[in-house]
Amino acid sequence: MADSLFTADEHQRIADAVAEAERQTAGEIVPYVVARSGQYDVATWKAASGGALLAALFALAFAYFYDGWGLGWLYTGWAMVLVMTLGGTLGALLALIEPVRRWLAGSDRMAQQVHRRASMAFLDEEVFDTRDRTGILLFVSLMEHRIEVLGDTGINAKVEPEDWVEVVALMRDGIRSGDLAGGMVRGIGKCGELLHRRGVEIREDDTDELHDGVRVREE
Incomplete structure (x- = not known):
């Protein structure tokens, strides 16, 4: 993923954009992209248990309304175990599909996990380690959108939290359009532009304290 998400040219374009932005502000911008911020095993368990339950209900309904002799085995205990196992397995496989996994994981859980992962990245990349504490992390978690x-x-x-809305919107629009x-x-x-406008002024002896390239991680 780290080798295929961006081309060499795109890596350079992002690094150049960071360098250009930092020419007008003391801010040190750290772009960071992860494939996902968590595994969300709870989604797999939800899907598996839901699939097993639905399979059992379907088998019971079928057995109740079926008048023939050919499927009498459905009345046995081992048959119900088999049906539920197959239903649970199918449900677990469906949870591998990202839209299904996001839905089962839930918005609140994903928001918490992304914030936790972003906080880890902030520390791992030492975004705090600048002279005037002007580091800023732009964190993208792809699976969670x-x-x-x-x-x-x-x-x-x-800078107020609401000031970042346009920055986030531009990044999100690019992702949605496949760019x-x-x-x-x-x-x-x-x-x-925002940092310059808000008075995060560059000093005459400013140096590039954090490297400009985008960081890409699997999770």
Whole structure:
């Protein structure tokens, strides 16, 4: 995934966008993309148990209304176990489909997991380690269809949470149109404009404290 999500040219475009945005602000922008923020095993269990229950109900209904002799085995205990096992297996396989998995995992659980994963990335990449605490993480979690912006204290002192709406919207529009790299480039550019407008001023002796490239992880 890390080798195929972006081409070499797209990696360079994103790094160039970060460098350009940082020419007008003291902000240190860290773009970060993960395939998913969690496994959501609860979705598999929900799907498996639901599939087993539905299979059992179907088998019981069929056995109740069927008048023939050919399927008498459905009345046996081992047959019900087999039917429920097959239904549970089918349900678990359906949970591998991303839209199904998102639905079963639930919006609240995914939001919590993405925030937790973004917080880990903030620490792992040492976004806090800048002179004026002006690091900012642009975090994209693809499976969950979620984007988080985490700023350090120097950013949060001047930028309100609602100010990031347009940055997030540009990135999301790019993802929806199949142009993840382009969406990130536009979002990064808007981030630079916002930080400059909000007074996160660049110093004369400013240096590039965090490298400009996009970080890509499996999870």
